């Protein structure tokens with residue numbers, strides 16, 4: 459009983475004191491379809507907030523924010539995929555994700571307690587801003603997350619692929635004036651760095667040092683597509699759907715998108731059964747190594763991909779190789795394209811998560827790499843430990859032999875049948 463009263467009292471004081479509530483998930487849509495990775499974020503938001511509400515005896519919501527033109531009908535789908543509520547703004551001016559306009563409307567929604575009247579009346583009177591906010595780490599979300607968080611005057615962690623909410627004791631020279639202070643409900647945001655060899659944990663903490671006191675909310679991040687799983691769609695789930703009427707100035711509407719076209723990748727990776735990608739491991743002799751990879755690709759009728767750093771022109775190559783291979787259209791991964799060939803050969807690629815997301819669904823993965831500790835080893839079916847300069851010539855020689863044998867066998871068969 460004492461325990462229960464204590465919980466109730468805590469609950470009451472929570473209601474009075476906390477200005478930051480709920481987890482806002484910024485949903486992306488294209489041609490009025492939800493971008494699938496948005497549902498992954500929603501799934502993780504659901505898991506985190508279920509745990510949060512249990513742990514802190516509260517009733518905070520997962521709120522999906524949806525902007526566009528003719529998108530209202532997608533709201534129900536977001537409830538089925540884990541949102542408690544959806545706040546949508548359906549307006550012709552939101553047809554395209556123009557950063558300036560989207561930043562303005564998302565920031566308006568994030569600071570407007572009126573929209574929460576129906577969603578969570580118990581917290582409305584104190585509400586100031588969201589507690590947490592998620593964006594997608596894609597070309598739209600990366601930009602948008604930065605400008606929205608600047609507008610909301612808080613911090614942002616980019617390209618996150620693991621999240622935990624916990625209480626932490628922090629001692630920091632500036633933030634806490636050197637004292638150990640307990641922080642509640644902190645979003646620990648993890649990102650892979652140094653090609654996935656190291657994890658960085660990013661925290662967005664209030665300054666509790668009286669000299670520089672300042673609150674930093676929402677705690678926000680952009681999330682790498684593919685990092686989380688959506689929850690299974692449940693059409694029995696119910697939730698609240700609220701329309702938000704955005705306010706624009708004439709100045710906001712100066713930028714106009716006249717036409718939007720989805721461009722096709724010129725390398726048509728989808729038409730190849732084998733894809734060979736190369737990465738920074740070509741470094742010892744870039745041009746000769748690309749020639750070797752080209753030969754192997756010719757043998758296997760394969761298309762050639764690259765890792766992201768290669769596209770940044772980090773090696774000096776002659777004009778032919780530079781224009782043929784060093785292009786963003788060949789990048790495999792979250793910043794490029796996703797491929798699912800029968801065979802994927804990763805040559806001189808370490809296997810950073812952003813690269814793996816683009817190729818891990820391939821049927822059979824082979825890696826050529828001298829470093830057994832490279833993360834690519836964990837996802838490949840065959841790991842050939844060695845330098846590409848040594849391994850590829852052996853492979854070519856063996857393929858040549860095998861091809862010769864096949865030809866010979868065919869000829870013998872033809873002769874034998876000829877005799878009969």
Ligand SMILES: Cc1cc2nc3c(=O)[nH]c(=O)nc-3n(C[C@H](O)[C@H](O)[C@H](O)COP(=O)(O)OP(=O)(O)OC[C@H]3O[C@@H](n4cnc5c(N)ncnc54)[C@H](O)[C@@H]3O)c2cc1C
Pocket residue numbers: 617652653654736737738739740742764765766767768789790791792793794805806807808809810811812813816826827828829832844845846847
């Ligand atoms: C926001 C963001 C988005 C990103 N998006 C992408 C993306 O879409 N795609 C992508 O690829 N990366 C992406 N990255 C970069 C990613 O994190 C890695 O830095 C990158 O994938 C590493 O490229 P790499 O494997 O070519 O190079 P490295 O990590 O340097 O690996 C080189 C590998 O070559 C091996 N090697 C060395 N010598 C040889 C040799 N002689 N023969 C064979 N192997 C050798 C080494 O052992 C090593 O494993 C992104 C990063 C960020 C922050």
